Amino acid sequence: MTVAQAVRAAPVRRPFPTRSRHAHATARPRSAGTTWEVRTFVIVSTAICAVFLLVVLYLVQATTVATRGYDAQRLESVRDELRRQNALLEVESARLDSPARIEVEARRLGLVRAAAVLVVQLEPIAAKR
Amino acid sequence: MTEGISTTRLRVLFALFAIATLLLSLRVGYWQTIGRSALLEGATDQLRSEVVTLAQRGVIRDRTGAILATTVDLRSLYAIPKRIPDHAAAAAKLAPVLATPAATIRAALDSGAEWLYLKRRLPEPVAKAVEALAIPGLGFEPEPKRLYPNEALAAHLLGFVNDDGIGQYGVEGAYDKILRGVPGRLVVERDPKDRELALGLRTAVPPKNGADLVLTIDLVVQTAIERELRRAVEREKLTSGSIVVVDPRDGAVLGLASWPTFDPARVAVADPEALRDRAVSWAFEPGSTMKAVTIAAGIDQHVVTPTTTYEDKGYAVIGGRRLNNAQGKVYGTTTVTQILERSANAGAVFVASRLGQDPLYQYLRAFGFGDATGVDLAAEASGAVRPLAQWYPVDVGTIAFGQGIAVTPLQVAMAYAAIANGGTLYRPRVVAATRDADGEHRTAPVAVRSPITPDTADTLRTMLVSTVDRGIAHGASLAGYSVAGKTGTAQIPSGDGRYVDDAYISSFAGFVPANDPRFVVVIVLERPQTKLLGTVTAMDTFHDLALDMLRNARLQPDRP
Secondary structure, three states: OOHHHHHHHOOOOOOOOOOOOOHHHHOOOHHHHHHHHHHHHHHHHHHHHHHHHHHHHHHHHHHHHHHHHHHHHHHHHHHHHHHHHHHHHHHHHHHHHOHHHHHHHHHHOOOOOOOOOOOOOHHHHHHHO | OHHHOOHHHHHHHHHHHHHHHHHHHHHHHHHHOOOHHHHHHHHHHHHEEEEEEOOOOOOEEOOOOOEEEEEEEEEEEEEOHHHOOOHHHHHHHHHHHHOOOHHHHHHHHOOOOOOEEEEEEEOHHHHHHHHHHOOOOEEEEEEEEEEOOOOOOOHHHHOEEOOOOOEEOHHHHHOHHHHHOEOEEEEEEEOOOOOEOOOOOEEEEOOEOOOEEEEOOOHHHHHHHHHHHHHHHHHHOOOEEEEEEEEOOOOEEEEEEEEOOOOHHHHHHOOHHHHOOHHHHOOEOOHHHHHHHHHHHHHHOOOOOOOOEEEEOOEEEEOOEEEEOHHHOOOEEEEHHHHHHHOOHHHHHHHHHHHOHHHHHHHHHHOOOOOOOOOOOOOOOOOEOOOHHHOOOOHHHHHHOOOOOEEOHHHHHHHHHHHHOOOOEEEOEOEEEEEEOOEEEEOOOEEEEOOOOHHHHHHHHHHHHHHHHOOOOHHHOEOOEOOEEEEEEEEEEOOOOOEEEEEEEEEEEEEEOOOOOOEEEEEEEEOOOOHHHHHHHHHHHHHHHHHHHHHHOOOOOOOO
């Protein structure tokens, strides 16, 4: 029996046992039948709820994964863009550090190459100490 | 109600339904079985995309780690004309930013193309300026671009990368496979907005990025070389020139430049002749710089010593031909050391005559002339040393002072490096190390052979120092440092087997500090306007360059 059948069939199949001549001797108490009905109803309802919850859970999980996936993609492109910007900055830094550019800039500022370089001999100084 | 419908009609209706159901079932069955793959393929095509993921091209650095060449994704501007509401207005806005006439942009937008590039690989500030215009129907696509932060510096050494991403010339050409890496593959499922599906299929073979190269080149030395070469070109109105600097201790090339040169970022407009790296691919007659090799061979074979003398009459006769000293000078009694100091052609012929053809030839080959040096650069020339069987008797005399032989500037540098380092000929190298995912792999120096003994090398070094201190190469002397070197002036062969009138190649080859050589420098200048005085410019160039390199290397003076 399917869950749906169980739900729909419940009122029809309510256990009203035919009273026999010996009903007084064999009849189950009414409260027992009611309990069975309630139990069945609870089980079926719980099952339906559980299935529903599972479906909802799955949908929530799938949606979350999809959303996170899109977030991850967005973050990946942010990372790629930052890497690209970093590479561009490295190139710019290398361009600014270029000795040829520094030479031109130094000349523009009026600096000239040292005519002579004075070399200080450290050994004699150290010996005097 | 059914009483009004005849049984026949009902049967027909039923039959029609049955047939329709059957046909539909068959069709559904067909698509589920035979036609399934076609359906799947169509659906997959819409959903799935397969892209080649490019490998990042390796970075090229100098020995100190400064970037010489790197690849960065620049943004290319594309347009979807149908989505641009007003072509004329868009073109007018874009024109000043792209530095392109509005009419050209308008024509592109009106060309009828559904999608087109307006400008590729924009500099970042330009891309940002276009972005700020917020014109609908325009978009950006990243495209890799090889950038050279030092612009045209070391252009011949580095080479360039063409539009297909293939390295050409120089290091880019010689190490293309290593630099390029291996592209990867990515298969993903995408939604209608072209976003990757989070739960979709994703298979990827990651790209293997190219290895980085660390060169033996020193950016400061290279800058100094190019500056001095440019000065010499301007001063002497040279047609071409070349400077090579190597470390004699291991054959590492510290710098290398040629003129004319080009900008690697604008190769399309470069003169094809400018692409030629003359330092490695230009064979020229070296002239008197070759006398050092001849005398090294003579001393190594013990046929002469530095003090051996001969009587200089201003010329020598060999093979029935008279070979004169430069400007017909007569020196009288001359020692072998003075042959170098005075650059006496007759003296070189004297040494070569004592040595003989075969040993001279063997020494030339042992010093690496006539063979490519094996430097790790593209398009190296081997020069020309004719086989001994093709020598005329006079050749032993002319080759002794550098005529009738063709060499490259790099070959001369390596021969002088062998004299400087005690007699070991190294294979020149430009790449010091490669860096990939497995770490750094350093390239070891390769000693090819020892053409002369350490004693001979030491003797030659002293003689070359004397040539600078007291001889013809005095212009190359430096205060505080010992310098060894020799000048060279050679005529230029013409197509008809003679020499071009009044045109010369001036050169200087030397090393510094001579007592503990760190830099071997070869300077070659083609057709200086001062003719025979071109060697003065070559020596001046050496002087300024050596001073700069010594300062930069913080080398203590080795002389008071």
